[in-house]
Amino acid sequence: MSQTLAPVRGTAGPPAGLSRVFTAAVRSEWIKLRTVRSTIWALVLTIVFTISLGAIFTAIEVSRWDTRSLSEVKGFDPLLYSFAGLNLAQLSIGVLGVLVMTSEYSTRTIKLTFGATPQRTLLLAAKVATFSAVVAAVGLASCFAAFWVGQALLAPKHAGLSIADPGVLRAVIGGAVHLVLIGAIAVALGAAIRRTAGAVAVLFAVLLVIPGLVTLLPAPWNDDITRYLPNSAGAAMSAVARFPNLLTPLGGLIVLCAYTAATLTLAAFALTRRDA
Amino acid sequence: MTIAGAGGQAGSCRGTRPVIEVRHLTKRYGPVLAVDDLSFTVAAGQVTGFLGPNGSGKSTTMRMIVGLDAPTAGQVTVDGRGYGQLRFPLRAVGALLDAGAVHPGRTARDHLAWLAASNEIPRARVDEVLGIVGLAGAARRRAGDLSLGMGQRLGIAAALLGDPPVLIFDEPINGLDPEGILWVRKLLQSLAAEGRTVLVSSHLMSEMALTADHLIIIGRGRLLATGTVAEFIERSEGHHVHAQSPDAGPLLALLRQQGATVTADGPEGLSVTGMESRDVGIIAARAGLTLYELTTQRASLEDAFMELTREHGEYRAATPTTAGIAA
Numbered sequence: 001m002s003q004t005l006a007p008v009r010g011t012a013g014p015p016a017g018l019s020r021v022f023t024a025a026v027r028s029e030w031i032k033l034r035t036v037r038s039t040i041w042a043l044v045l046t047i048v049f050t051i052s053l054g055a056i057f058t059a060i061e062v063s064r065w066d067t068r069s070l071s072e073v074k075g076f077d078p079l080l081y082s083f084a085g086l087n088l089a090q091l092s093i094g095v096l097g098v099l100v101m102t103s104e105y106s107t108r109t110i111k112l113t114f115g116a117t118p119q120r121t122l123l124l125a126a127k128v129a130t131f132s133a134v135v136a137a138v139g140l141a142s143c144f145a146a147f148w149v150g151q152a153l154l155a156p157k158h159a160g161l162s163i164a165d166p167g168v169l170r171a172v173i174g175g176a177v178h179l180v181l182i183g184a185i186a187v188a189l190g191a192a193i194r195r196t197a198g199a200v201a202v203l204f205a206v207l208l209v210i211p212g213l214v215t216l217l218p219a220p221w222n223d224d225i226t227r228y229l230p231n232s233a234g235a236a237m238s239a240v241a242r243f244p245n246l247l248t249p250l251g252g253l254i255v256l257c258a259y260t261a262a263t264l265t266l267a268a269f270a271l272t273r274r275d276a
Numbered sequence: 277m278t279i280a281g282a283g284g285q286a287g288s289c290r291g292t293r294p295v296i297e298v299r300h301l302t303k304r305y306g307p308v309l310a311v312d313d314l315s316f317t318v319a320a321g322q323v324t325g326f327l328g329p330n331g332s333g334k335s336t337t338m339r340m341i342v343g344l345d346a347p348t349a350g351q352v353t354v355d356g357r358g359y360g361q362l363r364f365p366l367r368a369v370g371a372l373l374d375a376g377a378v379h380p381g382r383t384a385r386d387h388l389a390w391l392a393a394s395n396e397i398p399r400a401r402v403d404e405v406l407g408i409v410g411l412a413g414a415a416r417r418r419a420g421d422l423s424l425g426m427g428q429r430l431g432i433a434a435a436l437l438g439d440p441p442v443l444i445f446d447e448p449i450n451g452l453d454p455e456g457i458l459w460v461r462k463l464l465q466s467l468a469a470e471g472r473t474v475l476v477s478s479h480l481m482s483e484m485a486l487t488a489d490h491l492i493i494i495g496r497g498r499l500l501a502t503g504t505v506a507e508f509i510e511r512s513e514g515h516h517v518h519a520q521s522p523d524a525g526p527l528l529a530l531l532r533q534q535g536a537t538v539t540a541d542g543p544e545g546l547s548v549t550g551m552e553s554r555d556v557g558i559i560a561a562r563a564g565l566t567l568y569e570l571t572t573q574r575a576s577l578e579d580a581f582m583e584l585t586r587e588h589g590e591y592r593a594a595t596p597t598t599a600g601i602a603a
Contacts, residue, residue, distance in 0.1 A: 016363040020396070024364070028394035035386035036379060108377035111344055112434065115371055116394040118343045118360045275345040 018122060025117050025126035033134060036103075039096065043138050046092045050142035051149055053085030058150040065157055077241035078161050079171050082150025086175055086238065089142060090182045090231065093135055094203045097186025100131050102196040110276050120271040124191060128184050128264065135183040139176030143238070147172050167240045167249075174237030174249055181256045182207070182234060184264065191267035207231050230259050295320050295442055295473040296341060300350035303336050303497075310336040312497035313350070318475050318490075320441070323468045325488030325505070326477040329585050333497035334477040335373070338446050341475075342371050354442055364395040366438035372445045375431030380420025384411055384430050387419050388437060397438055405433040410459075424451035432460070443467055445476040449483060461487045481581035485509065495585040508580065517548040517556050520569035527565050534559060 033039050058081040061068075068076075104110040117123045147168075151160035161168050186203055193199040207230065214225045223245040226232050232245065236252025247255060294317035303311040311333040318324045328334050339345040341352050343359035351358070354369055362368050378387050388402040406412050409429040414422065422430060428451050435443055445464070449457045464487055468474045478484050484491060485505055493501045501508075521527050524544045531538045536551035548556055553572045560567045 016396070018363075021363055024394050024396050028390045031386065031390040031393055032379075032382075035382050035390070037381060103379065107379045108374055109379055111339075111374055111377050112391060113394075114344055115342050115373075116366050116391055118362065118365060275339075 018119065021117065021119055022122055022126055025123055026130050028116070029127050029130035033100075033130060039099075042092055042096050043134070046089050046138055047142045047145070049092070050083075050085035050089045051145045053088060054082040054146035055149045055153065057081045057084035058153045062153055062157060075241060075243070076159070077239055077243075078151065078154055078159055079147065079168070079238065079240050082146045083143070083175050083238050085142070085146060086178065086235075087231075089139075089179055090207060090234065091204070093138075093179050093183045094186040094207065095200055097131060097135075097183040098190040098196060098199040098203060100127055100187050101190030102194060102199055105194045106196060114276045121268045124187075124264070124268055124271055128187050131187055132180045132184055135180045136176055139179035140173070142179075143172045143175035146175075161240065165240075170249060171238045171240050174253075177253065178234030178237050178256070181260045182230065184260045185230065188260070188263035188267035192263070192270045228255055230256055233259070293320060294318065296352070296354055296475060297356075298337065298341070298350075298352045301337065301340060301347050301352055302349040303333070303340060303345060304348045310497050311340070311347075314494065314497060314499055315350075316492050316499060316502060318473055318492075320473040321468055321471050322489040323464050323474045323476060323487055324490045324492060325484035326475055326492050326494070327481060327484055327581065328477075328479065328494040328500075330479055332495050332585070334479075334494065335446055336497075337494075338371070338373055338444055338475075338477065341444060342369060342373070344373075364438070366391065366395040366397065366440065368438070368440055369442045369444065370435035370438055370440040371443070372431040372435040372448055374446070375428045375450070378419035378427065378430065380418060382419055383416050384419055384422065384433075385415040387430065388433060391434055391437055395438055401437060401439070405436045408436060409433040425453055425456050428452055428456070432463070441471070442473045443475070445474075447477055447479070449478070457483075481578045493581070493584060500584050515549075515572055515574045517551065517553045518569070518571050518573050519546045519548060519556055519560075519567060520544050521546065521560065521565060521567050523565040526563070527560055527567075530559060530563055530565070531556065 061081050104113055113123065114120060117126075147163070151162075154160035163169055163172070186199070189199045189202055190196075193202060211226065211229050211231060214229065215222050217225065226245045227236075227247050233247060233252040233255035236246040237249045237256070239246055239249070246252065296318035298314055298316050301311055301314045302309070314333070314337060326334050326337070336345065337352075340347050341354065341359065342365075354362075359365060359369065384406065385402060388405065389399065391397075392399060392402050403412070403415065406415050409432050411426060411429050411433060414426060419427070419430065428448065432445070432448060435445065443464075448460050448464075452460060461483075464474050464476055468489070476484075476487065478487075485508075488505055490504055491502065491508055492499070518541065519527070522544055524540065524546055528538050528540065528546055531546070531548060531551065534551070534555075536556075537549045539547045541547040553570050557567065557570055
């Protein structure tokens with residue numbers, strides 16, 4: 001049983017640049033993500049829910065097509081119903097993003113992770129990059145599928161959009177970008193808060209509770225504030241029609257990127273300042 | 277053998293080049309001073325035992341060596357560099373700090389695979405170390421399903437993964453059966469024989485006496501003693517004579533008269549130092565005092581360790597009767 005090891009090699013081999021450390025950390029994080037079954041299931045369910053909720057809400061709208069009010073008809077965004085599932089998808093992606101960090105603390109593998117990659121900011125970047133790439137793939141698959149299913153249901157009413165119509169490709173990709181940025185924010189929250197329950201609570205407060213409370217404020221405050229909330233900023237990227245409580249797609253992207261940058265900075269600060 | 281003075285001077289080590297250097301290391305968690313101006317060095321080619329009672333700061337020190345916790349003051353270097361400066365540190369320093377630090381849903385092989393990938397360690401090395409620790413057959417089992425002992429072996433495999441010249445093990449025999457303990461002992465010694473630097477912590481003096489060549493003993497975060505195991509054994513070779521007598525009172529007075537150091541040990545017991553059991557027996561017989569027990573008790577290494585750390589344990593039982601434990 002007690003085999004002897006190979007003779008001692010020279011310490012650490014050739015000095016590696018930080019880009020090599022980053023690439024290795026990304027490979028490592030990719031293995032971590034795909035070797036836990038719950039991750040795979042959560043991602044599969046995210047795709048399924050995004051597509052099926054979009055289909056259900058589009059079908060409901062089609063079924064009451066001729067009884068809609070004039071204002072409903074005027075403000076109709078054929079993509080809005082296709083992307084109804086994004087509301088749920090951002091939550092499941094958000095919880096997964098939180099777990100990317102907090103599961104390391106709850107299982108204490110964070111000690112091994114930081115022991116293997118003591119460059120903590122670089123490690124956070126590797127985690128965000130890896131998770132974002134996965135979410136981008138899942139998000140694009142979900143959004144394109146939801147788009148095609150929804151528009152196919154609208155086709156009999158001649159209300160469906162083509163991917164070549166103005167703003168449509170941008171909106172479909174925007175839906176995926178929305179998920180990627182919410183995912184990155186969630187990873188950052190997990191790193192800053194460390195506990196799954198706490199980080200998920202903050203995430204849900206930001207995505208669900210605060211938007212609901214803001215709508216209770218008197219006009220014009222409600223719309224003015226809502227525009228700048230993370231989920232509204234994200235929704236602005238995936239809308240084709242213009243809504244009074246949404247920014248422009250570019251405005252939405254900028255606002256959501258700003259939230260992401262701010263939370264990631266906070267996370268990097270927390271990771272480097274605190275003991276593991 | 278060096279017993280640290282109040283200044284906490286650096287512990288010496290056998291002539292070889294120091295690899296791990298701990299200098300005036302201090303760690304404070306709020307009001308608790310976990311490590312207090314600790315200085316020592318660890319040399320290559322030998323097993324260095326890091327001993328101390330529970331809560332004496334061993335784990336905290338090890339966490340600071342591998343950069344998990346930042347020192348409040350002082351510094352620690354491995355091969356002259358701080359751990360945080362290392363690129364792919366698993367190839368330089370292998371550490372087992374917490375064998376329970378695994379994702380329960382990941383297989384043993386996948387657990388090692390992500391670690392290997394993070395430091396550009398070839399994938400083939402994963403199965404190699406699983407073989408070394410005797411877990412080849414459990415490679416596909418989930419870490420959460422492994423027994424305590426198998427989990428410990430997986431932690432050791434993770435430390436060996438980068439084939440590092442420096443190895444740090446925090447209480448590696450926890451949860452192992454006797455065969456496993458023997459295996460760890462041989463493994464540590466063979467790693468040291470290959471020229472590696474091996475630092476292993478324990479709260480068991482007896483285990484360290486069998487495993488280590490050199491000892492660093494701490495209590496309450498401070499250095500208490502350093503030296504070779506041989507020196508420590510030599511120092512602890514004191515003994516005393518235990519006597520039981522219904523006439524304990526008069527016998528105590530008589531023995532003191534004859535120059536022995538005597539203390540009462542129970543209602544009828546006496547603990548005698550500075551006199552052989554033969555002389556105690558003769559003196560009692562001549563005075564007509566009854567003896568119903570007369571034994572020479574050699575102090576064990578554990579006793580010497582206890583004596584050294586008595587004032588330094590964080591938690592102690594209400595009545596620390598060391599003789600009872602040693603017997």
